[in-house]
Amino acid sequence: SAVISQKPSRDICQRGTSLTIQCQVDSQVTMMFWYRQQPGQSLTLIATANQGSEATYESGFVIDKFPISRPNLTFSTLTVSNMSPEDSSIYLCSVRQADTQYFGPGTRLTVL
Amino acid sequence: KNQVEQSPQSLIILEGKNCTLQCNYTVSPFSNLRWYKQDTGRGPVSLTIMTFSENTKSNGRYTATLDADTKQSSLHITASQLSDSASYICVVSVNNAGKSTFGDGTTLTVKP
Numbered sequence: 360s361a362v363i364s365q366k367p368s369r370d371i372c373q374r375g376t377s378l379t380i381q382c383q384v385d386s387q388v389t390m391m392f393w394y395r396q397q398p399g400q401s402l403t404l405i406a407t408a409n410q411g412s413e414a415t416y417e418s419g420f421v422i423d424k425f426p427i428s429r430p431n432l433t434f435s436t437l438t439v440s441n442m443s444p445e446d447s448s449i450y451l452c453s454v455r456q457a458d459t460q461y462f463g464p465g466t467r468l469t470v471l
Numbered sequence: 472k473n474q475v476e477q478s479p480q481s482l483i484i485l486e487g488k489n490c491t492l493q494c495n496y497t498v499s500p501f502s503n504l505r506w507y508k509q510d511t512g513r514g515p516v517s518l519t520i521m522t523f524s525e526n527t528k529s530n531g532r533y534t535a536t537l538d539a540d541t542k543q544s545s546l547h548i549t550a551s552q553l554s555d556s557a558s559y560i561c562v563v564s565v566n567n568a569g570k571s572t573f574g575d576g577t578t579l580t581v582k583p
Contacts, residue, residue, distance in 0.1 A: 363514075401560060401573040402515070451514050458503055458522070460562070460571065462514035 361386055361454050363463035371469045372442055379438045380466045382452030387432035392453040393425070396465070402451065408435050442470045474498045475563050477574035485582055488551055492577045494544040494561030502564040506535050506546045509558045509576070518546070518559075551581045 362385040372378050382391065390409055394402040405425055406414040414427040428436045439446050447470045452463040475496045484490050496504070503522045507515035519528040519535040521544070528535050532549045548555055561574040 401575045403573075404571075449512075453514075458520055459517050460505065461517070462507075464514045465512070467512065 360459070361388065361456050361461040363452055363454065363461055365450075365452055365463040365466050367466060368464065369467040369469075371471060373471055374443055376442055377438055377440045378442065378468060379436050380450050380452075382435045382437070382463055384433045384454055386456070388454040388456065389432070390455060391429065391435045392455075392460075393427065393435070393437045394451040394453060394462075396449040396451060398448070405437070405450075439468065442468075444470045446470050475561055475572045475574040477559075477561050477577050479577060480575070481578040481580070483580045483582060484551055486551060486553055489547065489549050490551060490579065492546045492548075492559050492561075492579070494546070494574055496542050496544070496561070496563045496572070496574075498563040498565060498572050500565060501539065501542075504535075504537055504544050505562045505564070506533070506544075507560040507562060509560060511557070515560055548579075551579075553581050553583060555579060556581045 364383045366381045393405040396402045404417050405420045406416045408414040408427045408429040410429045410432050424440050426438045449465040449467050451465045478493045505520045506518045508518050509515040518533050519530050521528050521537045523539050526537050534547045537544045558576040558578050560576040562571050564571045
């Protein structure tokens with residue numbers, strides 16, 4: 360199984376600032392996924408990050424708002440840019456190995 | 472309309488009792504169906520995964536069933552414990568595309 364860690368685990372940020380979330384996996388994976396989980400809701404896929412290429416964003420999410428880096432097969436970052444209170448959410452990193460999808464512990468973001 | 476519908480939205484049971492959570496889906500073509508447990512403030516953890524040809528899968532006190540004809544799945548929890556209090560999420564994946572559709576989850580509360 361894959362073990363995923365995220366940093367920070369939580370943060371409180373001011374409107375208009377940006378936050379970069381780090382995701383580290385204990386094994387090499389081709390695809391990494393970034394999800395958002397708003398309060399009381401299920402997970403929504405933001406983008407898929409492949410090493411060596413640009414991330415693929417889902418409808419409603421754009422690179423300028425959520426830039427992603429994928430410098431190697433075990434690491435990725437998601438930046439939430441120019442934050443507003445509507446960005447308050449849990450952000451989760453995920454990878455897939457065989458048929459199982461593993462999730463990180465999440466980063467709880469509160470924007471004031 | 473979400474292609475993965477879970478019911479009930481929330482459920483309260485007494486410790487030691489059994490319960491069954493439902494998941495109906497319209498996602499097609501179907502690759503696999505997974506049940507996750509998400510503790511408050513944590514990332515989802517996989518409980519079971521079933522492919523088209525499987526109709527039951529157990530993981531300790533958790534037993535998942537799948538009827539691919541009617542596109543229904545259930546998660547049965549036996550002899551519930553306080554630690555079972557969590558959100559249970561049903562996730563359906565499309566064939567080989569890597570895309571997953573998440574249900575909104577059922578919030579289970581087990582009371583002493």
